Structure formats: structure tokens, C-alpha cells
Amino acid sequence: MIGEPLSSDKLEGQLLPKHLALPIFASDALSSVAYGPQELLMILTLGGLSFLTFAPWVAAAVVVVLVTVVASYRQLIKAYPSGGGDFEVAHKNLGEKAGLIVASALLIDYILTVAVSVASGVDNIISAFPVLNTWRVEMAIGFIILLAAVNLRGVRESSKAFALPTYLFIASVLVMIVVGIIRMALGDAPVAESAQYAVKAEQFTQVGMVLLLLRAFASGCSALTGVEAVANGVPAFRIPKIQNAKRTLLLMGGIAITLFIGVTTLALISGVHYAEDPCNLIGMADCATQPQRSVMAQLAAAVFGGDTQILFYVLQGATAAVLLLAANTAFNGFPLLGSVLARDGYAPKSLSTRGDRLVYSNGVLVLGLGAGILLVVYQANLTALIQLYIIGVFVSFTFGQTGMVRHWLRTLREGAGGAPMTMKRSQIIRSLSINTFGALLTATVLVVVTVTKFTHGAWLVFVIGPILFVLMLGVNRYYGKVERDLTVDDITVFGSNGDHAIVLVGRLQKPTLKALDYAIAARHVSIEAVHCSIDDDQTALLRKQWKKMKIEVPLRVIQSPYRDISFPLIKYIKKRRESHGSEVVTVYMPQFIVGHWWENLLHNHKARRIRHKLMLCHGVTIALVPWLLDSSKVLYSRPGRPLPGQERRGEPVRRAVIRKPLPPAGMSSTRRR
């Protein structure tokens, strides 16, 4: 008896209301505010403090892109509400290869989301407690391990625990911005600790200056990462899904823009000087050993001084927490991408169906390992990692927008052809304009980002991306070939004669008896028990027990000189088939069912090896007779643990309980012959 399937209103209750969807989907985008302004200012500072006058313009440019991207995604949600996001749009409108490019970029992105968010989170923690600086990389790895462990266990994203940090972060930053502006209005502008330092600047040619501004703009665009999350998660919203998703996206965009502008303004007001190499700050003591505090920390320290210092720690804590949540986002996001890819045959099919914990666990481990390696290689250096980050994001933006442009053009053409349209023509043209502008803008940013960041580490993305592309294409071609091989054609006929059963016997234990029992019950034409002798004492004992229990199935002993079971058995079966013709030989073997994952390391290996070899013989079928070990009781009562990404797919997390059956009905007091 299985637990009752959820009735439809319970199903509705599993979907996300807007106030819970926001923290889940927005944590990535909002947390980018922790490092976006910082990177922007940092690049500008390379040219000297005078360059900071350009900051408002560069920030404004970033905001323009942000607004455009948000508006564009609202169109995407409207047209493709199934949650496929940029991949689906690119795949359906620009072709298979464009879709795969987007998929590769997104996969790389997930790993970088984890790495960048953790690096930034650690940076903010160290900014609150500078003594931890020597443990930067260790802390980062520690957080990766924590995130991986939590996601292996399975946790519900929609719990209130997840919502709190995001709202706390938004609130704290808003409070900080407001207080800072009020103080400035009152004439007591906050002053950052690094305002006192002058900056050793490089000299730039005119071209170099322009490039520097573009670099700063590109770095500031790291604030856009995470905006696509809502579009990927539309199925998770309550009805009306599209409208709720669009509203949440708008809300998220608005908050992100507000925070971005606010933090940048505050940074300029309080004179934060943040340099790529801290030793370029003239006047900073111990520049080689003392960590440079993050911009967020410096602002918080400047605004919340004295009596309100507790708020400084609250802000840092909330920042670190929301960054960890953003990293967690990746663990929940990639299964979605995996299932979309698998559905179209670009990834192993096992990803497309629900509930394969093993597959998700492997994915969690791959993601954690990838991020961990990045963190170690780059020594948890936030700036270095961000160079890799932005490329992937803007690749998917650009392809997504371009795909949308094609989509609207096609819709217009179909409308012109007389097909009924669900949207008014003016609306379509409006959407088309938004997406066109978005496509052009993000393409420009992509070129800028690539050119300015290539030598700073972004080339790595252009190496790994194609590798993923080739892998996915290869998987698709492979599945296609297998599909063709499996298709029934007119010349395929089967015909087997004969029916023989072999029960594989090692030692005489309960599972063996059960296998015998089932083999007998299946009433094969002929049946025998086969034992491969690798230990003479054991064989002699077996014969004795066989006689004693008066088992009437004949026992055949095969000699095996090399302690090997498979080959003598296979020889025997083939010899039999030569004499008996093309019969089907069913080999009965016990299979242990265990309750804990680690028990799988301790059972079933030998049997599986034998099985794999036997299956290479023609005419052989393996019949697995389950034997439930004591620990398997656990399986009966284990409630359904949440799997990563389930809530984003709008799948109910059912409490699937298999009730333990009554005492085995197969047992009776008569002994079987």
C-alpha cells in the first residue's frame, strides 16, 4: 500500500507563493549586489581616484542593462512558461547548436555561481573578523562541503529558514543606504576607513582609458547574475503562474536596482577606495598580510558606527548568509537544467525522470568538486573568479534574447498569415522591441566582457565550454544511434525453444532456499542447482546439507581450478545449449536488499560480476530473487526526502511510504520439493 497521492488542492499547496518564491529565486541576483559595485569601483580605481568620477555613468550603464534584461525576461516568461529558460528559447528558435552553447554556458555558470558566492561570502566574513584571513581557502572549502552535505541530505528550499536571510539582507542594506543618505543630508556623511588612502595609479593611454571604463562596466555587470532564475522556475509558482512569475521578476529587479544604485552611491559618498592589489593603497599598513575589507563591510562600518555597531555584524551576517543561499541556488538549479537537457537527449536519460537520488547525488558531488577545485586554484580570490563568471551569463542572455526576437518575428508572420493570435499585434511589437534592444545590448556587453576579460582568465571558459558542447552533442548522437538500432523492423523475429532453470548455489543459506523455491514455483520444463566448487571443504559440506534437507532438485557440481565462478558456469551453459538446442536458460540468483547506502559496498558485488558475464551468453536470462536483509526495514518507513530542485519544478514532495507487508505469505508449513 502506498501513501495516498496528494489531492489536487494539496498539490496546489506545494507550489510557491510569491513571498516565498522571491527569496528562493532572488537570492542569487540580490547577492550579486555584494560584489557588483565593489568590482566596478575596483577597476575604476586602477586608473586613479580621478576615475571614480566616471562611476555614476558606468553604474548607470549597468542599471540600463539590468532594466533591459528584466524587461526582456518578462517577455520570455510570457512566451515560454514551461521553465526551459534561455536554453529552450535558443533551442527552439536558433537551432540545436545554439541551444547547446547556452547549455554549456549555463553549466559552467552553475559551478561559478557556487565558487563566486562562497568566495564573496567568505570575504565578507573575514571583513567582519579579519583574524580569520589566513583561513580563507579552508573556510571556502568548508562551506562547499557544508552545502554539498546539506543538498545530499535533501532540504526544502521553501522553508522559512531560507526566506529569512534574504529579507534580512534586503532590509539591512536598505537601512544602511537610507541611514547613510540621511547622515549625508544632515552634514555627517559617513566616511569609509579606506577614504584616507591615496591610490597608486597606472598610466593609461586614451585607448587604455576607454578600455578601463569598459572593463569597469563589464565587472559591474556581474550584478546581473542570477536574473534568469525566475524564468527557469515558472512551473513552481502558484496559479496564475505566468503573472506571478512576472510580478516576482519585476519586484526582484526593482529591489536589485535599488540596492545596486544605493550601494554605489553610498560608496562614492563615503569615499571607499578599494584596490585590486591592496598594496597600491598608499598609506595602508600591512598591505601584504592585512585583508582588505569588502566594500559592503566598509560601508557598514562607516554607517553603523558606535552605538549601532551591532547592525554592522547583522549586515555582514546577512550578506554572508544570502551569498550562501545563492550558492545553494546552483545546487537546486542544475537538476532543472539537467532534466531539460535529458528530455531532449543531450544528457543521460536518467536525469529526466524524477526521484533518482543517486543521479542527483552525483550531480551535487560534481558541482561541489568543480567549485572546490576552482576555489583552491584561484585561492578563493573573488576578482579572479568573477572574470570567468560574467562570460557565461551574457552568452545565455544574448542567445536567449536573440531567440526571443526570432520568436516574436515568427509570431508576427503567423499572425500575418491569418492564424489566430493570443496577443494583440501591438503587444507583440512591444515585446519584440524590448527583446531586440536587449539582444543588441547584451551582445555588446558580451563582446566587451570577452575582450576585456579574456587575458584575465576568461579564456578558461572558452576552453571548457566547447568540451561540454561536444559531450552533449555526442550524447545526443549516441542516443539517436541506439534508438535506430532498437527500432523494430520487419526482419526481426524471435523464437526460442526450451526452458531450463539453473539455481546458482554457493552456500546453503536462506536466500538460496528462497531462490530454489521460486525456481520450483515457476514450473520450468527442467531445473537443476549448479554449484561451482572453489573450496573442497565447502563443497563437501554443501553436498551433506543438500542430502540432509532432502532437496529433490538435483545438485550439479562444476569444478573450478582458478577460484573463478563465471567461466566454468558459462562453459557449462554453452555446452548444454549445444546439446539441447536454443533453449532459454533462466539462472536464479539471490540479490540482497539493504537499508543503508553503505551496505551496498559490502554486498552483491560478486553476484553482479557473475551476472554481467553470464549476460554475454546467448539464451540466458537472470532471475533475481530478492532477499531482504534486516536493515531493509528502514526502506519501508523512510519518508520521501526532498530532492534538489523538486520545488523549482513544481513537483510535490510526496511522503511516499511503502507500508510493510504482512508476514510473508509465501511461507507455509509444508516443505517444498
Add this chain to the structure above:
Amino acid sequence: MIGEPLSSDKLEGQLLPKHLALPIFASDALSSVAYGPQELLMILTLGGLSFLTFAPWVAAAVVVVLVTVVASYRQLIKAYPSGGGDFEVAHKNLGEKAGLIVASALLIDYILTVAVSVASGVDNIISAFPVLNTWRVEMAIGFIILLAAVNLRGVRESSKAFALPTYLFIASVLVMIVVGIIRMALGDAPVAESAQYAVKAEQFTQVGMVLLLLRAFASGCSALTGVEAVANGVPAFRIPKIQNAKRTLLLMGGIAITLFIGVTTLALISGVHYAEDPCNLIGMADCATQPQRSVMAQLAAAVFGGDTQILFYVLQGATAAVLLLAANTAFNGFPLLGSVLARDGYAPKSLSTRGDRLVYSNGVLVLGLGAGILLVVYQANLTALIQLYIIGVFVSFTFGQTGMVRHWLRTLREGAGGAPMTMKRSQIIRSLSINTFGALLTATVLVVVTVTKFTHGAWLVFVIGPILFVLMLGVNRYYGKVERDLTVDDITVFGSNGDHAIVLVGRLQKPTLKALDYAIAARHVSIEAVHCSIDDDQTALLRKQWKKMKIEVPLRVIQSPYRDISFPLIKYIKKRRESHGSEVVTVYMPQFIVGHWWENLLHNHKARRIRHKLMLCHGVTIALVPWLLDSSKVLYSRPGRPLPGQERRGEPVRRAVIRKPLPPAGMSSTRRR
């Protein structure tokens, strides 16, 4: 048809002749000469150059231990020729827990063998090409990856390629020693490059001085690592195994002692000054950036100057090569240990049988990963790693010797009781004395090593060791419990009635037809095909095809609202059993057989998930009907690749070829009903 089993003389040909056994088993012990003298001198130098006068005495003490250990192991080989080594001796004579302590120590040792050998090899390479110093850790990791990859592929240890570096190393070092001594006799003593540097020494109290000497002695004892390899590999020798093994061990010990004494003498003659912190060498330029050349390299450079400089590079190359071979030793040694442990139930049983490539691959990966982590954490610093290394070695020495003492005492007692003895009483007493002295000596060294190295990193061994101990004990207790659960008792009877077959049908493809065919051939009392409908179009197509092909097995369609196959199926089976009684339900499912490992990522997952859930139902047996994909042709003609450790177990590496069968005899021109 399988390849013919090797006749007995061919089997003999697979065993190792002495001249091949020496390089395989001695590489670890001989390569220790590359770092043993170095560490000894380095610790002494901490007290200042005057301490080097103690070097001959400390070295002599190390030689005494070496001689004793070699002599003791010759006794062990005589008494326990099955290759269980120290573990078996401790297990059989000192009890289960002592055996597990040895096993834990040995496991840790294997990982450290890899780490230390690779670190030393890299050190010697950098000593030849100092410009590579910045890539020390990367090179080390690179070698780990190479070793792991080679062992995953499988390579024959007994190939001449493996013998050459060891003999070349022995020859080169001997030549170096001889030339150096001749030059000294001729009045042109070689002078090391570091002889010019004075040493900044620490001040020591008297107690401190004694401790320093003991530390130097303990570090010098790292030259003993690897001596146990022969005892673990006795089965691999040609007949007479025991005698050949003893001779090889004697030869190996002699060479090791000669090289150790020679290198140490040469180092003292040429005035090598090697310091733990290179900046303590007064006069050395760029002490922070320039790597300190290894003692081997300095000696080679001093002896082979000018015209014979090519020999310098030959020696460095041979040293690096023999160290890599020593690391490779661990990859081949641990499967032996694993099989011994598994035989006694302390490790997963899958390790005890031959030829599970998956298990060995996992072991290779674990070993590589462990060594890699150590190398990264300790930044490939040889000295730091050696602190961990010696403890484990001497734990197993001590327990092994003590166990032998008990063994001989027991043999004497039995002899006194009148039982026939295979050895003369005087011989036994001689063996007993050797082992007693060995036990006392190694126990003393163990205490010294522990005390002097504890704070320098050896505590890690005392943390990990107990963890392994607990794990192995846990596995043993677990297997014991399962064994008791499985034992047939008088109340166990089975009795099933009824026999129903279900063929699981997804889409109508060739594997499905084969499964139907086999199910029909097995002549079950009743049979039906069951399809779980998750896609209405697919279901409709299936019904159509079913009719068209005129398949007479009835097709039953079960609705599944959640895209889930397992639960509706289980519900259906249980309902059936309630109405039909305790029948055996055989569920026929296709299983893909693939040729390449990566294809397993792409197939069979969904089926396996369904299978696992089905097996929780009572009365269910799963019948796997193999479907051989095209790529499986590879499996038929793949020759047996060597598995790590096979040669050390004396197992033949058979070329097991499964000849491809004739065109499937099961196909005929009549269509089955």
C-alpha cells in the same frame, strides 16, 4: 568458448624469477636511500655542524635496525609463506585487534608511500632542473594522476620496463659511491656545493641534544620503509617460493645497507650541508626562492663533475624513476592487503575474489586521492610527509615481530608436548632470538619515533588509524550478524504457489520483443504485458503497434498520473497477489549490455530504479533479459587487462577471451505467439 586455461607449466612461467622479483619488491626499500640519509643528516645539522660527527654512529644504529629487520622477516617468510605479512602474523598470534592495528597502519602507509615517493622524486627532478621549483606541487599532482591512470588501465609489473630503472639506480649509486671513494683515496675528494655554507644552529640543552640524536635516528629509519614488501609477495615467487623469497630479501637488504652506508659516507666526505630551513645556511643566496638541492643531487654533482656530467642526469633520472616505481608499488600492494582483510571479513568481500576491476579502480582512486590531498596540504614538502610515514611502518614491524615471538614460543611448546616439528629445536631458538631482538628494537624505535615526531605531524596518524580500526571492526561485526541472519534454521520453510509472469513494456522495441519471447518460452502458468501510461500519445501508439504485430500476450495498461512507473506497478502487483494468493510474480525487464564504461551512465538507470522498488514487494522476482548493444562486441574480444597486484599474488594474467557466439540460434522464421 573461453580461452583455454593455462597449463601448469605456463602458470609457472607467470611467476616471478628472482631477477624480476628484486626490482618489483625492492624498489620501495631501495628508493628510501634517496631520502633516508638526507633526513638523518638534516636533523643532525639542526644542532650545528659539530653534530655531524655523530652521523656515523647514528647511521650505524640505523644499519643495525635494518639488518635485524631483514633477518626477522626471513623468519617470518619461513613461518608464514602465504603472503599475509605482518597482518597475518599479528592476527594469528596476537589476536584480532592487534591485527587490525597493523592493518590500519599498513593502509595509512600505502598512501604515505605514494606521497613520500612522489615528493622525493619531484625533489630530485627539481634538483636537476631548479627552474621547475615553482611547479613543485603541480608536478607532484601530475605524477599522482599519471600513476593512477596507468594503474586504472592496468600494467604488468613484471615487464622489463619496470626492472630497468631499479637496476640503473643501483648501478648509478654504486658507481657514484665507488668513484667518490676512489677520488678521496687519490686526494681529490669530492666537495659538495653546500660545503661552503656554515649553519645557523640552535642551542640545545643536554636533554635536547639526546633528543636530537634520537630524532635523527628516527628520521634515518625512514630508510627501512618497504622492507616488508617481499614478505607480502611470497606467493609470486617461483618454486621453491620460500627459499627464493628469503634469498631475494637478503639480496635486497644487502644492497640497501650498502647504498645507505655508501651515501652517508660520501655525504660526510664531501661535506654536504642540508638544512630543514634553507635560510639557516649562512651564505646561501636566494634562500627563499632557490630550491635546496637534494643530498643525492649534491653528491652526484660533486662526484660527476666536468666530463662525466651526463652521469649526474642519469643518476637523477634513475632516482626519480625508482621513486615513481616505489609509489607504483603501493598501487599494487594495497589490493593484496585488501584481499587478505576481505578473506577474514574486515573489508568488503568483493576485494577477496579476483578480477573485480571496478573495486580495484575504486581503490586506485582512493589511494590517488589520499596521496594527492596529502601532497597539496603539505605542499609536497618531503620532510613534513616523512614524519607521518615512519610511524605506520614501525607499528607493523613491532607487531609483526612480537607476533613471530609468540609463534616460535608456541612452536616450542608444541614440540615439547611431543608433536612432530618441521624444524630443529636449535633453529627455532635461533629464529626466536632474532625475532625477539627485532621486536624489542623496533618497539624502541617506535617509541622514539612517536615521541620525537608527534608534534611534527605524526599525531595525524594516531587520529586516522583508530578511525580505520573502527571501520574494519565494524565491517567484521556486520558480516557476522548477516551471516547469523542467513543461516538456515529448522523453522525456515518456504512454499509458494502460483506462477505469473509480467513483461514490462515501455515502447515496442527489439529488447521488449526479446523479453516477451523469453517470458513466453518459460511457459508460466499465466502471462501478461503491463504498460504504465505516462504519455497518452505513446500509449496509443503502443496499442496500435501491439495490434498490428498480432502479439497474443494480453496488454494491460495502468494509469500513472505522476509520470511514475514504480508505484502504480507495485500497487497492481499487490492487488493481484491479494486476489490470487501467494504466487510468484516474475517481472521480465530488458537490460542493456554495453561495451564501454561510459555507456553505463547513459543506460539502465530507470530500469534499475524500478527494479529496486519492485524487489521490496513480496513474491516478486525480476528476470533480466539481456539486450546486447552494438558496442558490446568490444567485450567479446577484449583481452584480459592486468589488474593491480595480480602478479604479486602469483595469479596468472590470463588472456580470457570469450569467443563471440554464432549468429543467435534463438531466431527462426516463425513468429512467436
